[in-house]
Structures are given as structure tokens and as C-alpha cells.
Amino acid sequence: MASFDRKPAPFQKETTFSSYNQEQGKTYAAVRRNYDPGVYQAISDYHVATGGAFDRLLDVGCGPGIATLTLAPRFTHAVGIDPSDGMLANARLAGGVTSSSEPVRFERSSAEELGSNLHPPIADSSVDMITAATAAHWFDMTGFWPSAARVLKPGGTVAIWGGGPLALDPTIPNADAIDKAVEDFRTNDLAPYRTPGNDISHNRYRDLLLPWTLETPVADFAPSDFVRREWQPGEVFHSGPREIDLDTFEKMISTGSGVTRWRQDHPDLVGTEQDVIRRLRRTIEKLLHEAGVEEGQERLRGDSLGVLLLFKKKAS
Template identity: 55%
Template structure:
């Protein structure tokens, strides 16, 4: 599959994406690092693939001496460079335009073979051509290096939100009816928490450099609405309607909807405004004062970790 929506982002869109998308919890990054190092992984170089404007790249940077973020979108990389960031050695993060199937082979100089300790992809791998990604990952990783792929998917409304059942139903109906025609295979892979994401040993031509016996798959908050804390502190998230709109409009189905309905963008007919107004109505119906509308949600997530044989 070839991702086109984010690849076409301009600098301004990349900047808006960085402002709307929250970074991942520090405990989550530590969980990834601990799994990587506990199996012999080193902390010299990390390569963040599909980095976008560098949200996860910067979150990982303090753990590594050298940090590289790559993305196929010039606009995303332009935004990442303008934001910057440094590694654990105060070395500036290197941001470059390169696809997941290239992993820096197009750069001058290219990313050398056997030079990377950890490859990461944060809410991005569902857009990769995995038959091209895995062989190239095997090339650039050091023996014993790791690949960590993770994604978050649709928020499930927490019971602490007034009228939560009605809001959940409205959001589910909205996603299926309004955004359904604009979903692509990558969206479906992410929504299914990477259950069908191709792995090195499931490809038509398996990539034998990876160790299936050490494969890790971990899910958080799948189909859960209780308030028990998860092991790594992803926790629930509280957002007001303005924040909800800004975050929601960075999703690729919304971008594609807006491309198909340019006259509605920014109006009350805009797809983001429609669902936001419905959530507002349901909150007000439950007694929440205007201007104080908030929703609390559990974010479902999955992490896959694969080791290259030592």
C-alpha cells in the first residue's frame, strides 16, 4: 500500500499535527527501552521511521547518543526540523526525507548497514510496505538490535464522562457512516491493533534474520472501560472540545473527507465540527455547562517488538 495523505502534508500541516498530537507517556518509552536493553540492545543509535514532525523521535532522544527521524513527507520533515531536538549527548536530531522501504538508503551519505540499535515506528507502520521494510530493517540493524512498532487507535469513552454511552454510540456511528468511505487499509490495520500487520516470518519471502522466538506483542486497554491503571501509565486522557477537534482533524480519514468536501471545511458542515457539536449537545443534555464540556477516554494501544538475531 502507498500512503499518500500524510506524504502530501505541507509544513503548516506538519506543524499543526505536532501541536495536536500528544507525545507518548515517558513510562511507555521506558518500557520499550527496557525490553530492548534486557535482550542485549544498545543505546547508541535510534532510527524513528515515519517520524512525522518528530513527536516520538524527541520522546526517545534522551535515551540515545545518536537520533535519526525519517519520513516520506517533506512537509512533515520540514516541521520536525523547525522544532528540532537533541540526543542524550546534545547532538541535534537528524531529520531526513526517506521512506520506510528505503530506511535512509537514498540519503547522502546513506544510513550504513549494521549501524542502528533500535528502529521505531509510532502510529505509522500500518502505512508501510512491510515486504520492503523488513529486509531493509535487517540490513541497517546491528546484530541483536530491535524493532519496536506501536500504534494507538480510537478512544473509548470512559464512564466518568456524563452521558458516556450515548457519546460512544454517536462516535461509533460517526466513524462508520461519515468516515467509513475514507478509511484505507492502513486505518483498518491500526484499528485492529496490528493483528494482521505482516511480520518477518509471515511474508511470502520470510526475512530470516529476525528471531520469532523472542517476539513480543502487548496490548493495553483493549475493550476496557474500567479505570484500573495500565502497567505503563498510558492512562485515560481528558480533553476539551477544542482539543478534541484539533486532534481529530489530524486523522487521515478526516483529511481525505475534507479533500472531497472543500466547501464544507471550516463551516458548521465540516465533518469534525459535526461530531464535536453532537458531543457538546449530549454533554449539555446531561447537565454539563456550556464552555465546560470535557470528554475522558481510554486510548487502546499495541506494541510489537522484534529482535534481529545476534
């Protein structure tokens, strides 16, 4: 158990993913990886050990439903909410049922509303677990935490997690230079397109507002029940292979919000050699070739340095 408080970053409303159409949501869902079973097990273990039940799940910022559909079979009822109609359309197409064979419900709502706008709304003190997978860095936490306290049952859990920076395997040829190229891409090429949310995610939620660090603290959550776990190099956070070719690498990072905003500003360069992602790829290829990797054999290998935050609503 731990407390990890830092000065919070300013909130800036997310407008990129929330405006995705169905085709953009489909592309996102096709390349974004699920999380390793060990991540979900860590969440369940905490929930069980602290007396949580498995009746109702609320997944916030659910996107195309990756985490919602993975967790739903453990619960009697499951709802995923997201502000993007395009993301929700893909989540609904994916289907999914709960442990009671009830279809998973996907609805449009924000992290701050937390289902209060739905018909029927998410009822007060009705939810056993609230989850947010690679999403909380887009929330206005001053609105989220009071809403979470409202809808959670006493003894309910909030689980927030996300993938941090990529730690390249040091055995990759020219690994240090490639790592620097990726960091230069983030801090220089994408600098005008980064938002506070991007930095909160990259910093592994160290700057995320916690219930007791709000200007008006939410007393329903106790710091003594807070757990923070960071994944280290060599530990598995995302499912799928550790090693990928550069075609896959290009597709995966193309779904980042900063890249999306860059491409919106440079539509004539998308897919050309001047595309911001293509330039990064060519730099990586050059560095691998200089280290003796043959053309057509360029691959990257590494681990996402993910983080998991766990909170418990007081039982009384």
C-alpha cells in the same frame, strides 16, 4: 512473549500525510500528543534485557519528530526519516540533540528505502534500534522488514507502537451513546475516506504483517522474541490530561488522515456547521446536554488503547 498473526490487510500507499506542507505539519505537531514515559520505558527495558546497545537510533515515519526527539537523548546518534517534506521541516525546527550533543538528523526517506537513498546512506548492520510511532500501518511491510534486517545490528530491536481506539470513561454522562456516535462517525461518515492503514491502526496492529508472516519470511527475526503489549482502559498511553474540552477534541481528531481527505473533497464546508467534525461535535454536545451537562461544561474523558510490538534481530 506472544505471537499474534492474522490475515494481512492489502497494502495501499499513503498519500495524505506524505503530501503535507509545512503549515499542515505544524498544525499536526501542535495537537498530537507525545507518549507516556511508561511507553518509552517499556521499549528501553526490552532493549536492555535483550542485550541491545544505545549507539544509533533510526526513527521511521518520524513525522514532526515527537518520538525521535524523546528517544534521542538515550542514543549517541539519532536519525528520523519521513516521506513528507512538511513534517520534516517542523522536525528540524524542533531541534534536539543526542547523548553526545550531536544534532538529531532528519531526512526524507521511506520505510521501504530505510535510508538507502540518503547521502551518506544508513549503513548495513549499523543501527541499534528502529522505531515507528503511530506510523507502521502506512508501511509496505514486505519492503520494510528486509530493510530492517539489513540495517539493524545483530541483537538490535524494532519497536512499533501506536494509539488504538479511544475508550471513553464509562462515568461520562451518556457514555454509551457518545461511544456509538464516534463509532458511527468512523464507520459511516468517514467510510469512503478510510484506507486499510486506518483499519490496521484501529485494530491495534492485529493485521500488521510480521517478519515471519510474509510470503517470503525474514528469518532474522524470531517469533520467540516477539512481545506484544496492549494498553487497557485506565492505563496511560499518551501524555497529557485524560479529560479534554470539545475544542481540543475537535482539533485533535481534525488531524486524522480520513478527516483530511474528507476536507480535501469538501473545501467549501470546512469549518462550517456541515464540516464532518463539527457535526460529530454537535452530536456529542446534544448527548451530553440530554444527560444534564450544562452548556460550556462539555468535556470528554478516556484512554487511548495503545499497542506496542517489540522484535529482536537474531544475534547471529
